[in-house]
Amino acid sequence: MTAWxxxxxxxxxxxxxxxxxxxxxxxxxxxxxxxRTRLALQTLLVIIWCVYIVQLIATIRTRPAEEGRGAIxxxxxxxxxxxxxxxxxxxxxxxxxxxxxxxILKPLRDSTAFRLVAKVLANEARNLIGVVSIFGIVLIVAxxxxxxxxxxxxxxxxxxxxxxxxxxxxxxxxxxxxDAIPQSLAGRVLAGLVMxxxxxxxxxxxGILASGFAEEVRRLDFVNKWxxxxxxxxxxxxxxxxxxxxxxxxxxRHVPAGAVICRKGETGDxxxxxxxxxxxxxxxxxVELGPGAFFGEMALITGEPRTATVTAASAVTLLSxxxxxxxxxxxxxxxxxxxxxxTAAERGSAKxxx
Ligand code: CMP
Numbered sequence: 001m002t003a004w005x006x007x008x009x010x011x012x013x014x015x016x017x018x019x020x021x022x023x024x025x026x027x028x029x030x031x032x033x034x035x036r037t038r039l040a041l042q043t044l045l046v047i048i049w050c051v052y053i054v055q056l057i058a059t060i061r062t063r064p065a066e067e068g069r070g071a072i073x074x075x076x077x078x079x080x081x082x083x084x085x086x087x088x089x090x091x092x093x094x095x096x097x098x099x100x101x102x103x104i105l106k107p108l109r110d111s112t113a114f115r116l117v118a119k120v121l122a123n124e125a126r127n128l129i130g131v132v133s134i135f136g137i138v139l140i141v142a143x144x145x146x147x148x149x150x151x152x153x154x155x156x157x158x159x160x161x162x163x164x165x166x167x168x169x170x171x172x173x174x175x176x177x178x179d180a181i182p183q184s185l186a187g188r189v190l191a192g193l194v195m196x197x198x199x200x201x202x203x204x205x206x207g208i209l210a211s212g213f214a215e216e217v218r219r220l221d222f223v224n225k226w227x228x229x230x231x232x233x234x235x236x237x238x239x240x241x242x243x244x245x246x247x248x249x250x251x252x253r254h255v256p257a258g259a260v261i262c263r264k265g266e267t268g269d270x271x272x273x274x275x276x277x278x279x280x281x282x283x284x285x286x287v288e289l290g291p292g293a294f295f296g297e298m299a300l301i302t303g304e305p306r307t308a309t310v311t312a313a314s315a316v317t318l319l320s321x322x323x324x325x326x327x328x329x330x331x332x333x334x335x336x337x338x339x340x341x342x343t344a345a346e347r348g349s350a351k352x353x354x
Pocket of ligand 1: 294296297299348
């Protein structure tokens with residue numbers, strides 16, 4: 001029995017209504033649409049709206065205290081309420097289908113990428129507000145100077161500070177529509193400076209977001225790994241600082257059932273801790289190791305080739321530790337070093353004895 005049909009069905013039931021709904025919204029904006037097609041598309045929108053009512057009821061009933069339920073509920077509510085409100089109050093029927101455009105929020109509500117963006121924006125809010133303030137200050141200063149130097153030569157484009165602000169926004173964002181161009185030398189020098197400031201401001205903005213994303217991804221990765229590492233009893237004796245160090249050094253690895261993890265005779269450059277699943281060790285007397293156990297340590301201790309082939313008996317989640325990090329772990333944690341060394345010695349003597 002495989003487990004894939006359920007997530008797949010759920011992806012389809014989530015993605016298809018949004019995709020068809022938004023396609024209908026786009027097509028319905030065409031004025032030359034045949035009446036039958038228009039009616040068919042409008043019927044489709046009504047059907048999708050009904051699906052969303054059912055989804056809203058399901059959200060209210062089945063997600064009582066889940067974290068993030070508020071945002072999901074708001075999206076589900078908007079998906080039903082906005083088209084309904086447009087239907088009740090809009091005088092132009094085109095606005096009703098247009099209101100269904102709010103369904104674009106539906107895929108976002110379940111998207112981890114969207115949640116990540118929201119988290120980064122929240123984390124970096126202060127820095128981003130700082131950059132926006134710089135943008136605002138440069139904008140106003142540029143508009144005031146442009147008004148001062150260009151108002152008499154070009155009253156239509158620079159005759160007031162708000163008019164000059166349009167030019168400043170277009171120039172600062174480096175869009176440059178070209179509908180307002182300074183004529184005087186001072187105005188052109190100003191334009192050049194404003195453009196350079198614009199590039200700087202956007203570079204700052206991009207840098208803050210990029211480092212925010214990297215930081216958040218690292219944090220999520222750390223939390224995931226921490227959970228995996230705490231599932232290994234050998235590390236239970238470590239204090240928080242040592243555990244944090246080992247979390248950074250360990251790399252999670254998911255291996256499908258039947259895959260060979262290490263082969264007898266190969267050079268070993270890492271050892272493995274089993275978080276979930278079982279592996280089979282093809283030693284003289286074959287053994288199976290389960291969650292919490294480790295293997296691959298002998299090659300790291302002796303420097304000799306792998307003593308046995310180890311295969312995933314089921315799908316396994318492992319944490320791998322490279323030889324350099326292994327040496328550091330042993331030198332900093334005598335108790336763990338002792339456990340690993342004595343286990344390796346037992347396994348070695350079992351091999352010799354057989
Ligand atoms: P290594 O020799 O690096 O690679 C194969 C691994 O299988 C070995 O380290 C041990 O961790 C493990 N292994 C070898 N023999 C036994 C055994 N008798 N019992 C359990 N594990 C073993």
